[in-house]
Amino acid sequence: MIGFVEQLLRFASHIPTFHLNVQLLVDFAATCEAQLDRWGILEDVDIAIHYISEIVTNTSNGDHDKLQLALSSLYRERAIYFGALDDLKSATEHGPKPQALNDTKHTSWPSKAIHAGRTYLAHGILLKDTVKAQGYLNKATDLFEKVIAIGSGNIALLVYVCESLAWMCELGHDAGAEPRLRRHLGSYLLTDILDQQNNPRVSTGKHIGRIGFCYLCLFKKGSNQKDLENSIKYYNIVMNSKAIDKRHPCRCALLIGLGHAYLYKKQDKWAAHCFKTATLLEFAIPALRMDACFSWAKVPNIDLVEVYSNALKIAPQLAGLEYALSHRVDNAKLLKNLVQEATKAAIAGNDISLALMWAEQGRGIIVAQMLQLRIMFTHPGIPIIQHKEPELADSLRRATTSLHQLDALMGTMDVKSTRKLHRDGVRWNHLVRKIRASEKAQLGDFLCLSIEKILQLGRKRIIVIINAHGDGWDALMIRKGDNRPQHISLPTSNERFSSLRKDLFNAGLRERRSGDGASGTTGSDNTSKVKGRAVKKIGAQPPPPPTPDSILKIILVQLWNEVVHPILQELGISVSTILP
Incomplete structure (x- = not known):
């Protein structure tokens, strides 16, 4: 369906008199959302936002409202995927207006209230510790509870209101949130579905995972062991789902939640296993995989070298081509500290070769993906992929060629070219991710820089890399012609x-x-002119x-x-x- 509608949209963009069916566009937007939710494919969502944004300005009345809601939903899902507040702002602008939310007697009010509530909930989750988060979470909860009060509630809505109240408990924003959350968790609608699931479908599994999160928040607030047991129980129900497998993006967040529950249970081995497994999920959101690494590093007596080894494999994706430039810059600040701590951990473990490799990877982490793009055609692993996965290899070559062509125009790109670069970057990353996960190719992280490659560079030159971290500075060096790196503390x-x-x-x-302000001239030793006014100097003057x-x-x-x-x-x- 997506390919068919995209062709229609391209055709309609050249013929102003060609009008598309609004319901078809709404269904198209929902399908693109589902692709992002199931496979993490952002490309279709970007295309849908681009075309629907142009079409919605030429519609009115009911058609306009339908497309506005569809567009708002697309922005919200993209914001959740990237943690982008600017997308949430767009979701709010295109969503239901305040006057529409006040008209509770209108037949469409429940659906609009739920839509706005979900956007407010996303705002509250992304803002977290700020004062604004409390306001958004309160708005979301009030809207959800009003819909439930008029008898229009269902299981999904109950889960949303529980999640909103759980975040209020987590952030300590409302002392009355806990009893309200317990009351909703005791609803017969929830207990009936929670106790009868062995292999839940995706939608049901995600609801159960959110309930597991709610019980974990209740435990952290009151230290009730029964809440912790319920949290572990419901998270494990979702882990048994065949639909939410290792290729499903949301499995990562569920594993992180289960890992935290095990950590509170003092079962460090199981907690580390959950976090480690989450970091290895190639189809998960890169930012979530990195969160799993940070959580893994907090497990007592853990091997930090193994943790950082996984973190640095994920790091280039956080500064990758699928991210807007502002997101890449923000992530780069985080990655800089990560690389410093990783190199420090490797030095502490007396693995100087590993420290040197990590320091070099981190030194060029912003351009690492562009370097991968440059060597794609000459990498020795490509012929293997061509032989074992010919269709995948051809798709990768086409995506790489397109990015090369766009990169040549980076200095003078218009909005259309920028969007194309973004979409092609998403496609390229998705293909690389598929190759890494391919059982036929079995290449793993085939673009990762190795210590052997760095040592080859040291045959004809001296290599020195400085790692500056909070506790001090270290120098990692390779003498000319030497095959063994050295380390000194500075x-x-x-x-x-x-x-x-x-x-x-x-x-x-x-x-x-x-330089800007001095418009007068210096006078004698006792007076000076500042902006034409004489000022007398009294006593000794402070040093300049x-x-x-x-x-x-x-x-x-x-x-x-x-x-x-x-x-x-x-x-x-x-x-x-x-x-x-």
Whole structure:
């Protein structure tokens, strides 16, 4: 259906008099949503948003409302997938208006209230600890409970109101949320479905998983062991679902929830197993897989090297082509700290080769995916894929070629080309993910940089990588022609350089302001003119503030004495100069 409607949409975009059936477009949007929910395929959602946004401006009355709701739902699902508040803002703009939510007697009010409530709930979950989150969660809960009160409730709605109240308990926003949550969890509608499921379908399984989350929030609030047992019980019911298998995107979040429940149960082995399994789910949302890594790292007595090894395989996907540039930049800040801590853990485990490999991977993590794109045609694993998965390999080649062509136009791309780059990036990542998960190819992470490749680079040159983390700085080195990396700790700290960078920035601001503001001329020793007005100098004057040049000199001297000089000495390069 999706391919057929996309062809119609492209045809209609060239012929203004060609009108598409509105219900067909609504069904098309719902199908694209389902593809994202089931397979994590974002491409169709992007295309649906693009075309429906253009069509909705030319509709009116009932047709306009239907398309607006469909568009709002698409934005909301994309926001949940990427954690993007700007998409949630668009979902709210295209969703039901406040006046429509006040007209409770209208026949369409329940569906509009549920739609708005789900958007408010998504807002509250993404904002989490902010004050605004409380307002959104309260709005969502009130709308859901009003719909239930007029007799229009169902199992899905009960689950939504329970989830909203659970988040209020989790964030400590409302002391009265706990009794309300327990009352809804005791509804016969929920207890009947929860106690009769052995192999739930996707929709039912997701509801049961949310109930498991609700009981976990209740346990964290009141430490009732019965709540914790219920949480583990319901999470495990979903784990037995054949429909929510390792290729289903939502399995990752469910495993993370179950892992946290086991962690509170003091069953660390099972908790680590859940988190580790979640990190290995290739078809899950990359951000969720990274959350699983962070949770895994908190398990007592865990092997951090194994945790970070998995985290760094996921890391490039968080700065990947399927993300908008703003998301890539935000994720890059997170990944920088991740790489620093991973390298530090490898050094602590005396695995210098691994530390060097991780530091090099992290050094170019923003461009890592573009590097993968460059080597795609020459990678030795491609012929193997071509032989075992010819259709998959051909699709990958086409997607790679398209990205190469668009990349050449990066400097002068219009909105249409930017959207195409985004969609092609999503397609390319989806194909790479399928290859990694392919049982026929069995290549695993075939684009990952290895220590062997780094050592090859060291045959003709010296390689030095600095890892600056919270506790200090380390230097990882390969001597020219050597096949064994070395490590030394450097006598410097992040705090000192952070302070100097701040001073440098402030000095630059002062210099710019003084240059802009001084319009008078300096007078005698006792007076000066500032903007044409004489000001008398009284007593001793304070020393002038440091200039950018003077601070930069301090930074360069410290870098030489505490970083460059020790490294040169370790490499056997004779340098005797220590700067004052």
